[in-house]
Amino acid sequence: MAARRYLALALLVAPFTLLAETRVITIGGDVTEIAFALGAGGEVVARDSTSLKPADQVLRLPDVGYLRQLNAEGILALRPSLVLVSELAKPSLALKQVADSGVQVITVPEETSLSAIDRKIQTVATALDRTSQGERLIARLHDDLQAIPAGTLPVKVLFILSHSGMSAMAAGKDTAADAAIRAAGLQNAMQSFSRYQPLSSEGIIASAPDLVVVTADGVKTLGGEEKVWQLPGLAMTPAGKHHRLVVLDDMALLGFGLDTPAAIVKLRAAARP
Amino acid sequence: MRPNKPLLTLGAMAVLLLVLATAAAGFGAMRLMLADIWRSPSDGMLWQIWFHIRLPRVALALLVGTALALSGAVMQGLFRNPLADPGLLGISSGAALAVGLAVVLPWTLTPIFALYSSMAAAFIGSLVVTLVIFSLSSFSAGLARLLLAGIAINALCSAATGVLSWLSNDQQLRQLSLWGMGSLGQAQWPTVAAAASLIVPGALVVQRLSTALNVLQLGEEEAHYLGVNVKRTQRHLLLSSALLVAAAAAVSGVIGFVGLVVPHLVRMTLGADHRWLLPGAVLAGAILLLLADTVARTAVAPAEMPVGLLTSLLGGPWFLWLILRRREAAGV
Numbered sequence: 001m002a003a004r005r006y007l008a009l010a011l012l013v014a015p016f017t018l019l020a021e022t023r024v025i026t027i028g029g030d031v032t033e034i035a036f037a038l039g040a041g042g043e044v045v046a047r048d049s050t051s052l053k054p055a056d057q058v059l060r061l062p063d064v065g066y067l068r069q070l071n072a073e074g075i076l077a078l079r080p081s082l083v084l085v086s087e088l089a090k091p092s093l094a095l096k097q098v099a100d101s102g103v104q105v106i107t108v109p110e111e112t113s114l115s116a117i118d119r120k121i122q123t124v125a126t127a128l129d130r131t132s133q134g135e136r137l138i139a140r141l142h143d144d145l146q147a148i149p150a151g152t153l154p155v156k157v158l159f160i161l162s163h164s165g166m167s168a169m170a171a172g173k174d175t176a177a178d179a180a181i182r183a184a185g186l187q188n189a190m191q192s193f194s195r196y197q198p199l200s201s202e203g204i205i206a207s208a209p210d211l212v213v214v215t216a217d218g219v220k221t222l223g224g225e226e227k228v229w230q231l232p233g234l235a236m237t238p239a240g241k242h243h244r245l246v247v248l249d250d251m252a253l254l255g256f257g258l259d260t261p262a263a264i265v266k267l268r269a270a271a272r273p
Numbered sequence: 274m275r276p277n278k279p280l281l282t283l284g285a286m287a288v289l290l291l292v293l294a295t296a297a298a299g300f301g302a303m304r305l306m307l308a309d310i311w312r313s314p315s316d317g318m319l320w321q322i323w324f325h326i327r328l329p330r331v332a333l334a335l336l337v338g339t340a341l342a343l344s345g346a347v348m349q350g351l352f353r354n355p356l357a358d359p360g361l362l363g364i365s366s367g368a369a370l371a372v373g374l375a376v377v378l379p380w381t382l383t384p385i386f387a388l389y390s391s392m393a394a395a396f397i398g399s400l401v402v403t404l405v406i407f408s409l410s411s412f413s414a415g416l417a418r419l420l421l422a423g424i425a426i427n428a429l430c431s432a433a434t435g436v437l438s439w440l441s442n443d444q445q446l447r448q449l450s451l452w453g454m455g456s457l458g459q460a461q462w463p464t465v466a467a468a469a470s471l472i473v474p475g476a477l478v479v480q481r482l483s484t485a486l487n488v489l490q491l492g493e494e495e496a497h498y499l500g501v502n503v504k505r506t507q508r509h510l511l512l513s514s515a516l517l518v519a520a521a522a523a524v525s526g527v528i529g530f531v532g533l534v535v536p537h538l539v540r541m542t543l544g545a546d547h548r549w550l551l552p553g554a555v556l557a558g559a560i561l562l563l564l565a566d567t568v569a570r571t572a573v574a575p576a577e578m579p580v581g582l583l584t585s586l587l588g589g590p591w592f593l594w595l596i597l598r599r600r601e602a603a604g605v
Contacts, residue, residue, distance in 0.1 A: 046575060065576025068444075069451055071458065072326050074302040074575030076318075088444060091387040093459055101321050174442075195442055 023079060024128065026051060027067050028086025030257035031108045032058060034121055035084065037137055037258055040128045046078050048089075053251075072097035084127055086110050112179035112256050114264075117141060120257070137258075144261040148185060148268050155271040156189035157181045158209035158239065160231070161196055161250075162218035168231055169196040170204070176254040177213070184268040186211075201233030211271055212239045215250035246270035279549040282542060286556040290335075293560060297331050297567045298323075302574035330460035333468065333524060334566040335559040337457065338531060340472045340521040342558020344514035345532025346539070346551055347479055350486045351510050352416060355540075358533040359518040362406050362419070362511075363426030364399045368522040370430040371398025372452050373437035376445050391452060392459065392523050399519030402426055406515065410508055416493075419511075455528035455581025457566050464524050471520035476555060478513045482506060483547040490545070528581040530588020531558055 022043045026032040032051035035044055036058070046062040048070070064075055067086060072094040075083065080103055085095060087110035099105040106127045109119050118138050125134025159177035162168040171177035172193040181188045189209035190197075197203075214228055222228055225245060234240045246267060252259035253267070303322055341359060348357040359365065375394035409422050438446055485506045488496045493503050521528070539553035562580070565587075569580040 049576070062575055065573070066447075066451075068447055069456065069458065069577065069579070071302065071570060071575060071577035073322060073570065074577060076322055076326070077302040077575055093388055093461065096388065097326055097461075100325070101318060195440075 021081070022128075023081045025064060025075060025078060025080045025083045026085075027064065027070070027083065027089055028108065028110075029053065029251065030110075030120060030255050031084050031086050031124060033258050034124045034137075035128060038121075038125055038128060038130045038133045040130060043128070045080065046075075068092075070094040072101075076101055076103065082106065082127060084108060084124060112176040112254075114145070114183050114256075114261070117256055117258070117260060141258070141261050144265060147265045150185075152185040152187070153268075153271055155186045155210045156208060157184075157186045157211045157213055157267070157271065158189040158204070158207065158237075159213045160199070160218060160228070161215065162221045167198050168218070168222070170199050171196055176256065179256075180253050180260070180264055180267065181213075184264045184271070186268070186271050199232050199234075204231075204233035205236050207237075209237050209239045211244045211246065212237075213246050213248060213253075213267065215253070216247055217250055219247050244270070279543050279546075279553075283549065283552055283556065286553065286560070290556055290560050290563075293563055294331055294335065297334075297563055298328060300567055300571055301327050302571065303327075325462070326460075329462050329465045330457055330566065330570070331563065332465045333457050333460040334563045336465065336468050336472050337521045337525050337528065338535075338558040338560070338562025339476065339555045340468075340517040340558075341528060341531040341562070342535035342539075342554040343476055343479060343551060344517040344521075345558075346536040346547075346554040347486070347510050347514040348532070349536050350490065350547055350550075351507060351514075352420060353490060355537065356533070358530075359514065359521075360427075360527075360529070360532070362402070362423035362515070363430055364402050364406075364515055364518045365522055365527050366427050366430035366434065367402030368395040368399040368519065369449075369453060369527065370434045370437070371395060371401070372526075373434045373441075373449055376448050376452075377437045377441045391448075392464070395452075395526070396519055396523035399515070399522050402430070403512065403515035403519060407508065407512055410511060416507065451579065452526040453581075454579030455526040455584075456577075456579050457525050457569075458577065459524055468520050468524045471516050475513045475517045475520070478509065479517075480551055482510055482513075483551050486510065486547045486551075526581060528562070529585040530592065531562055531584050534588050534591050535561055 023045045024035065024040065024043045025046045026035045026044055027048040029050040029052060032044070032047045033053045035041065036054050041057055044061065046064050047058055048067045049063050049065055050067055051058055062078065064070060067089040070089065070092055075094065075098050083095070083098055083103055083105045085105060086108050089095065090107065095105055106123065108123045109116060121134050121138050125131050159171035159181065160168050161171060161177070170190050171188070172190045172195055173188065174194040175196060178188045189207040192203070192207075212228065212234065214222070219225055219228070225247070228245055229235050229240050229243065239245070248263050248266060249259065251257070252263040344359040345357075348359060348361055349355050351357070371394040372391045375390045405426065406419065406423065410419055438449060441449065485501050488499050488501045489503070489506065491499070497503050535558045536550065536554050539550055539557050543549045543553045562584070565583045566580045569583055570577045572578065
């Protein structure tokens with residue numbers, strides 16, 4: 001009799017033990033990269049279309065689509081036990097439906113500041129039960145940042161965003177580029193406007209940048225580094241006269257993820273007289 | 274037996290719709306048929322996904338397809354122009370402008386409200402444009418002037434939306450453009466109920482006016498001599514089709530070409546009599562959008578694609594062919 005009861009209990013418990021494996025879906029390029037850096041790559045079963053790093057492992061995974069347009073059923077079909085999602089994907093009905101179906105959904109904060117990187121890592125590490133790895137990763141990033149000397153340099157930096165199919169834009173205030181420039185202890189040359197604005201010769205000359213930052217994609221779009229100085233007004237600035245240009249990976253500089261500290265260190269090094 | 278032919282066609286379409294709806298409820302990213310739910314009734318998760326995620330989406334596709342095709346049929350009848358469509362009077366662009374405002378303005382919304390803000394905005398935007406058109410139509414403006422007013426409203430709203438896109442940051446811009454592509458991803462039972470509460474009465478009002486709409490095809494003066502209250506009929510038709518578009522835009526964004534293409538398809542099979550054309554448009558619109566959305570949510574699973582893109586991709590070439598064929602017929 002007791003044996004039968006145990007058997008019934010075992011049958012009841014069986015489905016849960018089958019579900020005990022951790023199946024994680026990471027949504028947001030920075031979130032995915034952090035999960036892999038913490039050594040949880042084996043638990044990640046799917047990612048979103050903005051998750052491209054580490055390329056060799058991530059691109060093989062199923063893609064649940066763009067993070068602003070998720071499909072609840074598609075996510076649930078992968079039977080996740082945990083969905084780690086960048087704050088950028090919110091508000092989202094699909095994620096609400098996933099949470100309503102009993103799957104744990106954890107939001108990872110999204111801000112453009114160096115301290116936000118620590119918070120992202122802490123959130124992901126706690127969710128994946130890898131707090132010690134998280135602490136080690138944070139410590140390593142802080143070591144990288146030690147390369148940036150304290151204090152600010154009076155160097156005016158112009159960040160130019162250029163994608164194919166649009167005119168080149170300069171980064172004003174309230175942009176990730178502005179935050180990155182300030183994190184490097186430098187000044188954004190474009191103080192007169194917010195967000196990104198198309199380049200105007202007069203505005204560029206008036207802002208008098210000492211250093212120009214272009215993304216690696218931007219250089220490709222423009223057709224080489226020497227083409228940068230042909231942009232409106234740029235040749236007539238201090239940076240143009242001395243050809244002071246630094247090329248950085250846009251995801252690294254603007255994504256405030258794991259590669260950001262190194263990109264900021266590089267930016268600061270380029271600003272040294 | 275002739276008068277029964279449209280009835281038979283409609284009956285066949287209704288049966289087809291039922292079959293397709295049942296089939297669509299069995300398709301999705303999840304390998305999950307009704308049979309699976311019967312087999313494991315204890316698995317609450319399966320039932321949850323089927324009943325709360327997939328079924329409302331099927332229902333919403335039927336409703337929105339109905340609304341778009343019906344308002345298209347009414348607009349084409351009202352303006353006696355086979356190229357009229359629900360976007361003509363600027364209702365969709367009014368909705369888009371309001372959504373742009375909701376997305377770009379720096380509100381601080383509670384998460385639950387943020388989820389529905391674009392829906393509410395789209396509805397308010399379409400309603401405002403509808404009321405403007407409605408008050409214009411009572412100002413003894415003829416339909417032709419109304420059409421021009423609609424074009425002006427369209428241009429104005431599109432320009433204002435353009436300004437908002439220029440002001441928006443990258444993320445807001447993407448949110449705006451995704452809304453413009455249309456999606457039925459917002460489907461939940463409350464959404465379905467809200468949409469139905471507008472679309473079902475709207476469809477009934479339009480159906481009741483189908484005979485008057487037939488008479489209007491003869492011209493306003495002739496219809497007046499035949500005892501139709503032309504002004505009032507036109508205004509009622511306008512208002513109900515505007516409400517249909519408003520409800521559709523609020524829950525699904527902009528889904529193009531269903532309103533343009535479906536009435537034509539139905540006219541080819543059922544003829545131009547609005548008593549048959551309108552119910553035909555209801556059924557055909559529901560069938561078309563159901564098929565398109567089923568493809569949209571299964572073709573690239575686990576992701577999904579915007580259904581409005583699909584309908585426009587299919588509708589664009591059709592529209593071109595239509596114009597070219599009309600030119601030959603008219604000898605223009």
